Amino acid sequence: MEAAAGGGCGSGPALLLSEGEQQCYSELFARCAGAAGGGPGAGPPEAARAAPGAATAAAGPVADLFRASQLPAETLHQITELCGAKRIGYFGPTQFYVALKLIAAAQSGLPVRMESIKCELPLPRFMMSKTDGEIRFGNPAELHGTKVQIPYLITEKNTFKRVDDEDKQQETQSPTMSPLASPPSSPPHYQRVPLSHGYSKLRSSTEQMHPAPYEARQPLVQPEGASSGGPGAKPPRHQASLIRSFSVEREPQDNNSNYLDEPWRITEEQREYYVNQFRSLQPDPSSFISGSVAKNFFTKSKLSIPELSYIWELSDADCDGALTLPEFCAAFHLIVARKNGYPLPEGLPPTLQPEYLQAAFPKPKWECALFDSYSESMPANQQPRDLSRMEKLSIKDMADFPVPTQDVTGDDKQALKSTVDEALPKDMSEDPATPKDSNNLKARPRSRSYSSTSIEEAMKRGEDPPTPPPRPQKTHSRASSLDLNKVFQPSVPATKSGLLPPPPALPPRPCPLQSEQASEAELHSQLNRAPSQAAESSPTKKDIPYSQPPSKPIRRKFRPENQATENQEPSPTVGGPAVATVKPHPTVQKQSSRQKKAIQTAIRKNKEANAVLARLNSELQQQLKEVHQERIALENQLEQLRPVTVL
Amino acid sequence: MAVCVAVIAKENYPLYIRSVPTENELKFHYMVHTSLDVVDEKISAMGKALVDQRELYLGLLYPTEDYKVTFPNQLCSYGYVTNSRVKFVMVVDSSNTALRDNEIRSMFRKLHNSYTDVMCNPFYNPGDRIQSRWAAALLGLPPSLCSSALLKGTVLR
Numbered sequence: 001m002e003a004a005a006g007g008g009c010g011s012g013p014a015l016l017l018s019e020g021e022q023q024c025y026s027e028l029f030a031r032c033a034g035a036a037g038g039g040p041g042a043g044p045p046e047a048a049r050a051a052p053g054a055a056t057a058a059a060g061p062v063a064d065l066f067r068a069s070q071l072p073a074e075t076l077h078q079i080t081e082l083c084g085a086k087r088i089g090y091f092g093p094t095q096f097y098v099a100l101k102l103i104a105a106a107q108s109g110l111p112v113r114m115e116s117i118k119c120e121l122p123l124p125r126f127m128m129s130k131t132d133g134e135i136r137f138g139n140p141a142e143l144h145g146t147k148v149q150i151p152y153l154i155t156e157k158n159t160f161k162r163v164d165d166e167d168k169q170q171e172t173q174s175p176t177m178s179p180l181a182s183p184p185s186s187p188p189h190y191q192r193v194p195l196s197h198g199y200s201k202l203r204s205s206t207e208q209m210h211p212a213p214y215e216a217r218q219p220l221v222q223p224e225g226a227s228s229g230g231p232g233a234k235p236p237r238h239q240a241s242l243i244r245s246f247s248v249e250r251e252p253q254d255n256n257s258n259y260l261d262e263p264w265r266i267t268e269e270q271r272e273y274y275v276n277q278f279r280s281l282q283p284d285p286s287s288f289i290s291g292s293v294a295k296n297f298f299t300k301s302k303l304s305i306p307e308l309s310y311i312w313e314l315s316d317a318d319c320d321g322a323l324t325l326p327e328f329c330a331a332f333h334l335i336v337a338r339k340n341g342y343p344l345p346e347g348l349p350p351t352l353q354p355e356y357l358q359a360a361f362p363k364p365k366w367e368c369a370l371f372d373s374y375s376e377s378m379p380a381n382q383q384p385r386d387l388s389r390m391e392k393l394s395i396k397d398m399a400d401f402p403v404p405t406q407d408v409t410g411d412d413k414q415a416l417k418s419t420v421d422e423a424l425p426k427d428m429s430e431d432p433a434t435p436k437d438s439n440n441l442k443a444r445p446r447s448r449s450y451s452s453t454s455i456e457e458a459m460k461r462g463e464d465p466p467t468p469p470p471r472p473q474k475t476h477s478r479a480s481s482l483d484l485n486k487v488f489q490p491s492v493p494a495t496k497s498g499l500l501p502p503p504p505a506l507p508p509r510p511c512p513l514q515s516e517q518a519s520e521a522e523l524h525s526q527l528n529r530a531p532s533q534a535a536e537s538s539p540t541k542k543d544i545p546y547s548q549p550p551s552k553p554i555r556r557k558f559r560p561e562n563q564a565t566e567n568q569e570p571s572p573t574v575g576g577p578a579v580a581t582v583k584p585h586p587t588v589q590k591q592s593s594r595q596k597k598a599i600q601t602a603i604r605k606n607k608e609a610n611a612v613l614a615r616l617n618s619e620l621q622q623q624l625k626e627v628h629q630e631r632i633a634l635e636n637q638l639e640q641l642r643p644v645t646v647l
Numbered sequence: 648m649a650v651c652v653a654v655i656a657k658e659n660y661p662l663y664i665r666s667v668p669t670e671n672e673l674k675f676h677y678m679v680h681t682s683l684d685v686v687d688e689k690i691s692a693m694g695k696a697l698v699d700q701r702e703l704y705l706g707l708l709y710p711t712e713d714y715k716v717t718f719p720n721q722l723c724s725y726g727y728v729t730n731s732r733v734k735f736v737m738v739v740d741s742s743n744t745a746l747r748d749n750e751i752r753s754m755f756r757k758l759h760n761s762y763t764d765v766m767c768n769p770f771y772n773p774g775d776r777i778q779s780r781w782a783a784a785l786l787g788l789p790p791s792l793c794s795s796a797l798l799k800g801t802v803l804r
Contacts, residue, residue: 291769309770321767635691 021101024123029096032061062091062099068126069103079103082114264349266333266357274329288322294331301335307344311335314348326357649754650722651675651738654762656774657731659683663777666738679736682724686734689726727755735759 066076083091083098091099098114104123105111266274275285281297282289289297298308315331316323323331330352338344350356651666653676666675727735735758737751765777 291767295769305770309768312768312770313764316767319764319767321769 021123025097025100026093028065028100029093032065032091032096059091062096065126066099066103069107070126071103071106075106079106264333264337264345265351266329270333270336271329274332275325277332278325278328285325288320288324289328291321291323294323294328298331298335301339303335303338307338308335310344311338314344315352317348317354324354326354329357330354649737650740651679651736652758653679653736653738654758654777655679655683655734655736657733658774659734662733662775675738678722678724678738682726682736682738683734685724686726686728686736690728690732725751725755727759729759729762733762735762 066079069076071079079099079102082102083095088095105113108122277297278289279285281293294312295308298311299305301308303311311331311334315327315334317327330348333352334344649667651664653664654662656662661676661679664676664679666672722738722740724736724738727737729735735755737754737758739751765771766773771777
């Protein structure tokens with residue numbers, strides 16, 4: 001076992017370790033090593049020898065290990081001082097090996113001095129069968145001792161045993177393990193047991209000769225003070241999720257950087273706090289916090305604006321001007337770290353990456369919430385911003401979210417515009433779709449494709465007219481149309497007169513545009529101004545009770561599939577807000593005649609609206625010409641003045 | 648190889664300007680400044696057309712025979728205007744390779760993307776100097792530009 005100062009260990013200048021000692025120490029060190037673990041933890045002791053300098057052992061497991069050696073506390077203090085860890089502040093491999101040697105010396109009865117370690121010593125003994133190395137090299141007699149005494153070590157035992165066979169992937173478990181395993185205060189057993197079981201399962205599932213990794217995380221959370229005694233129930237879930245989410249490539253990184261990542265690792269407590277803060281700003285955890293809201297919130301932290309700007313740049317990974325929950329947590333964490341004095345990193349640490357955070361603290365509802373909220377919020381909220389946000393959500397994983405959203409809106413516009421020239425029925429179908437955002441995107445393509453048959457079908461089937469109440473929901477359009485009318489005087493009387501008869505024949509343009517407006521008014525208001533006016537006027541007209549017949553065809557169009565056989569069904573479903581109240585209508589014949597009249601009146605209305613729009617158009621053109629002329633005049637002046645200034 | 652990149656605000660003051668050979672910075676600044684006139688001229692020429700139809704990329708503004716300090720090369724400046732009248736001017740040293748138009752366009756596109764990323768930061772007020780080193784890296788001079796070290800450390804004031 002103990003060769004005479006065999007392979008010189010590269011870890012210390014004057015420290016000669018035997019082969020067995022090296023192996024044992026490196027294993028121990030690997031276990032104790034924190035994130036850095038990469039050095040000694042990386043596989044066989046030879047590798048550890050090769051890169052000892054990169055690793056540091058965190059104080060927690062080292063302290064436990066030392067205590068397990070059953071030396072009096074004073075001795076341990078002495079040893080710690082002697083090995084230089086106290087001076088440096090951490091246990092590097094050198095320090096650790098020296099400390100182990102000193103422990104061995106102390107256990108052999110030698111005084112704790114540097115000279116003691118120069119001679120050959122038995123391996124230090126620790127009161128737990130932690131390491132196979134120990135078992136191999138240590139005293140078998142003591143192996144069985146006090147395994148139960150130290151709950152912390154129990155898990156370690158289980159884990160250590162497997163550490164040797166174990167894999168890097170165990171590291172991924174460590175974040176969840178560490179709060180439970182690492183606190184020096186002995187946590188209750190029951191928490192440990194499921195953990196160790198879980199771990200053993202995990203361990204057995206993976207096979208790599210990587211001893212250190214799992215340990216690597218343990219000290220991580222300690223310094224962070226996350227005394228989340230740990231939901232015992234969480235680890236299995238976390239483990240499972242972690243296994244899923246973490247890939248192998250993470251481990252080497254974690255190995256080498258874990259210790260350094262300590263301040264950048266979000267603990268459970270912190271996470272909960274961040275999530276609560278997020279909720280206070282934005283109740284829907286799967287949605288965004290807008291830039292301005294986040295700015296106000298983070299400004300409260302009293303960090304300087306450049307620093308906040310830098311933190312934002314770090315945390316807003318997709319650069320969309322809004323923060324999702326993981327981004328928000330990362331930003332918050334960075335702020336907290338900065339306030340505590342940590343310098344801001346050059347790049348976003350891997351533990352703060354949104355993917356990491358999402359995986360580390362999985363919210364299963366997240367993904368589904370994405371789509372749920374997409375569909376839910378669509379009908380619920382007609383805000384264009386929400387629409388774009390939902391689109392963002394769905395497109396979030398794609399390359400450029402602005403482009404897709406614009407494309408979507410562009411497509412909508414195109415859909416609308418393409419229907420401009422098409423038959424009236426289309427408009428009708430567009431119209432009821434407008435109040436329903438969720439149907440907007442679906443409705444337009446549908447309405448586009450099934451436009452023609454609506455009127456005849458409506459007349460034949462004779463649906464009940466859509467009840468007025470749903471219509472008035474478009475009051476916003478009415479109000480806006482009135483406002484516009486005030487701006488453009490000539491159109492006011494026209495629209496007012498046109499209000500009475502609903503114009504089912506109104507060109508598709510207004511309706512689709514209006515529907516689009518409902519969803520993206522802010523983006524396209526200017527461009528759609530003229531057509532929107534018509535659109536608004538037409539829906540307002542439709543709001544009138546006897547505009548119901550026109551809406552029937554609209555609804556028809558909206559659900560062309562259903563229209564084939566069912567008169568009544570489409571009406572409830574298609575009519576948008578009118579959907580709820582529409583029922584099967586018995587009086588088919590009356591409705592058909594009413595429909596005819598309504599259609600005719602609608603046609604009249606549309607014509608009037610057209611006239612109004614034409615007038616509007618000409619006025620605007622005139623204004624444009626005037627502005628152009630002004631501009632030309634100004635430019636001429638500029639040209640004249642310019643030669644003067646050049647001199 | 649691009650030797651200087653500048654982001655000019657709508658009011659024609661620089662938001663961000665970086666040049667590679669630091670000894671001749673003033674010269675490049677002057678060149679950018681003179682390019683602005685050409686940019687304005689091009690904008691006004693297209694002024695009557697709708698914004699949609701106006702091309703963002705303005706192309707070669709004008710070449711100079713100068714730059715004899717280090718080696719006699721022709722300097723060309725290229726311009727690019729965004730919809731919000733923020734101008735990007737790039738001074739290119741045409742000695743090594745005749746950079747194709749597409750390359751310049753792609754460089755401007757990247758620049759534009761970086762600029763929008765900076766814009767997305769709510770802590771950035773439009774019209775401020777683009778200060779953060781992060782932004783400098785984002786705006787990141789085109790790949791053909793030699794010293795990236797120039798970007799990392801310095802902060803524009």
